[in-house]
Amino acid sequence: MSSDRETIFSAIRAALDPLPKRTAKPDWPTELVISNPSGTFDSLKAQFADRLAFASGRYYDSVPVLADFLKAEGSILGYCDPTLISLFEGIEGLEIDTDFDDSKINDYTFGITRATAGVAESGTIMLTDTDTSCRLGALAPWIHIAVLNEADIVPHFPAAIERFGDDPSIIFATGPSKTADVEGILIEGVHGPGIQIALVISK
Amino acid sequence: MKTKQQIDRTARDLDPEVHDSNFMGAKLKSERRYNTLFRDYDDPNKLREIAGNVKQHTLEHLDTYLEQAEESFKRNGAQVHYAIDDAAVNAQVLRIMNETGSQTMVKSKSMLTEEVHMLDYLEKNGKTVVETDLGEFILQIDGDHPSHIVTPIVHKNRRGIAKSFEREGLGDYNDDPETITRRARKHLRQKYIDAEVGLTGGNFVSAESGRIVLVTNEGNARFCMAANKIHIAVIGIEKLVPTDRDLGLFINLIGRSGTGQQVTVYNQFISGPKKDSQPHGPEQMHVIFVDNRRTEVLASDCREILRCIRCGACLNVCPIYRQSGGHAYRSVYPGPVGAVLSPLLAGNRFPELADLPKASSLCGACNEVCPVNIPIPDLLLRLRDKAKREGAKEAMKGTPNLGMWATLCSQPTMWKTALSMGHTMNYIPTEMIPHPSAKSWQGARKLPKFEGGEFRKWFKKRAK
Known part of the structure; x- marks a missing residue:
């Protein structure tokens, strides 16, 4: 309500007016928040793979190997962003929809969508509304496969934040959905994916 | 154990299973916090x-x-x-x-x-x-x-x-x-x-x-x-x-x-x-x-508490929270942050929660782990002062009357006399002092020999 707005703003000003001086905005260097590397890596891709595994995520850079994993998991029916389906050309034994059918939300066992970036220091996948063909496709199935261009792996969070642009919904996903609410015991796969995969391609 | 503070009573009567869940959960998260932060940053x-x-x-x-x-x-x-x-x-x-x-x-x-x-x-x-x-x-x-x-x-x-x-x-x-x-x-x-x-x-x-x-x-x-x-x-x-x-x-x-x-x-x-x-x-x-009521907190001398990002690190590290659990704080925000924030957000119900700022040993651990460096112990002291000034009854419960002590400390002559009389303590059986807290203290400890009161004498001589 507009009257609440005015009341709040005048209460803030009344609270701050008597302050003899106000704290200046600290100027902090980006290096401050960059975490110590967990080892030595010859590429951002290698560091990303290491950190993703640390966060209980899975890293693939071969479509046939990934398809074998899906089949071994008994994960046959899934959704795929229509612009990515060509990656799976010639793969047998998987049933893939490129139109997300809301009535099959509990039947899809994997979802394949595009990642906008990856963060090497933490194994994080960055999803945006611009590049995600369908929010539920990236969220509802047990397995989410984020397809990431190797060139889009950035070293740290500040570099990923610089890429925000004006996208209305940006998600940093680091490993599978998890909880430790029951007696502090870690369980993966609560509401979101129980298996988080990054498929890194280089084109 | 007899106790007058509500939070102490809750801690005393807590189901041992609940106590252990609270304690172990808090301890584990504190240790993980330390290990991760000091692994990742110098x-x-x-x-x-x-x-x-x-x-x-x-x-x-x-x-x-x-x-x-x-x-x-x-x-x-x-x-x-x-x-x-x-x-x-x-x-x-x-x-x-x-x-x-x-x-x-x-x-x-x-x-x-x-x-x-x-x-x-x-x-x-x-x-x-x-x-x-x-x-x-x-x-x-x-x-x-x-x-x-x-x-x-x-x-x-x-x-x-x-x-x-x-x-x-x-x-x-x-x-x-x-x-x-x-x-x-x-x-x-x-x-x-x-x-x-x-x-x-x-x-x-x-x-x-x-x-x-x-x-x-x-x-x-x-x-x-x-x-x-x-x-x-x-x-x-x-x-x-x-x-x-x-x-x-x-x-x-x-x-x-x-x-x-x-x-x-x-x-x-x-x-x-x-x-x-x-x-x-x-x-x-x-x-x-x-x-x-956040603007009221902003106008108070405890505005630093508004920095809080609700991570819970101060709860996990707090020796009081670990023993009492969160419900003992009788409010939405428990632990050290809650002991500051809850009474402030209570508005004119401040006196009802005025005992919470006393639920702290002022050990300072909450400040040390706070990701936004809130000086929680200082804020707790400011709220204790506020409770005293406003005569909040809830805050006074179980606190010994310090009126005599205050008089003694503010009168130099009386203080000196009391010190010289301290030596008489060495000649009377202290376990006979009929004060319940003195008795209970001595139940598990022995009062050491009084050796004070000599400094002024020594200092006077030295100055000459």
Whole structure:
């Protein structure tokens, strides 16, 4: 309500007016928040793979190997962003929809969508509304496969934040959905994916 | 053990099983916090200090930043509302639900909605509200309240949860944590699909871009914004930070400080309704900025507490919280942060919670672990002083009368005489002193020989 707005703003000003001086905005260097590397890596891709595994995520850079994993998991029916389906050309034994059918939300066992970036220091996948063909496709199935261009792996969070642009919904996903609410015991796969995969391609 | 303070009584009477859950949960998270922060940074204290200054700067320029945030959200296509108190925010949410023809809400975890009892209010007005965070969902079916701001059911064990699930018809008794989680996944999945409104809090807000940040592990806040058409974010006015770049500080600190994770699984940055090209997600975003006495705290000498990012590190490290558990604080915010914030947010009910600032040994651990470096022990002392000045009865209970001591200390002649008389203590059987606390103290210890009162004599001679 507009009257609440005015009341709040005048209460803030009344609270701050008597302050003899106000704290200046600290100027902090980006290096401050960059975490110590967990080892030595010859590429951002290698560091990303290491950190993703640390966060209980899975890293693939071969479509046939990934398809074998899906089949071994008994994960046959899934959704795929229509612009990515060509990656799976010639793969047998998987049933893939490129139109997300809301009535099959509990039947899809994997979802394949595009990642906008990856963060090497933490194994994080960055999803945006611009590049995600369908929010539920990236969220509802047990397995989410984020397809990431190797060139889009950035070293740290500040570099990923610089890429925000004006996208209305940006998600940093680091490993599978998890909880430790029951007696502090870690369980993966609560509401979101129980298996988080990054498929890194280089084109 | 006889005790007069309410929090002591709760701790004394706590079920040993609940005590152990609280204690072990807190200890584990504290250790993980330490290990992760000191593995990942050479000097994590530097981050805490700077993050604290960023928040303090924002609070001290809050009028400017709040105005900027409002403009940013509007530019992004979100609608901005303000609510002065609990009644106002609840009415706003109900109005939005009614205007959009919405009956059912799924919500993710928000301490502010606990503060204003939103769930009860909406249900009384005929709406259906479903908590989707696993812990909060269990609290909702049990009619219980969180005892910790990050791990809300740390006081419960799997057997109790299994019984609740059986009672609610979610399956036969099964206390395996994985089965409990799968059953909740299945049950809540349908709730997301059925609901029209998704309600969230907001951990941070960037004023520059008009982005709220939601930090979760389960992915429930993502679902609240994928399956529904209306998104309502209820946010305290103290959550602002100046820029997107500053968020880099806070997302690196909150997970490591709270649960000892290098980073929380999902960090969502939401600035408006979904893109037109996106088939799922909210077509409307409503941001409600809530005061609910935060401007009173801003005007007080305890304004630093508004820096708090609700990570829970101070609870986990606190020797009092570890013994008493969160419910002992009789308010929404427990632990050291709650001992400061709860009495302040209580307004004219301050005297009822004025004992909370005394629930501390002032050991300083809460300040040392705080990711925004809040001087909690100093604030506790300021509130003890306030309680004394206002004659709050709750705060005085169990405190020995120090009137005699105060007189003695303020009269040099009396002080000197008392010191010289101290030697007589060496000749009387002290265990005979008929004061109950003196007796109980000596039950386990022996009073050492008095050797004081010599310094002045020595100093006088030396000066000559």
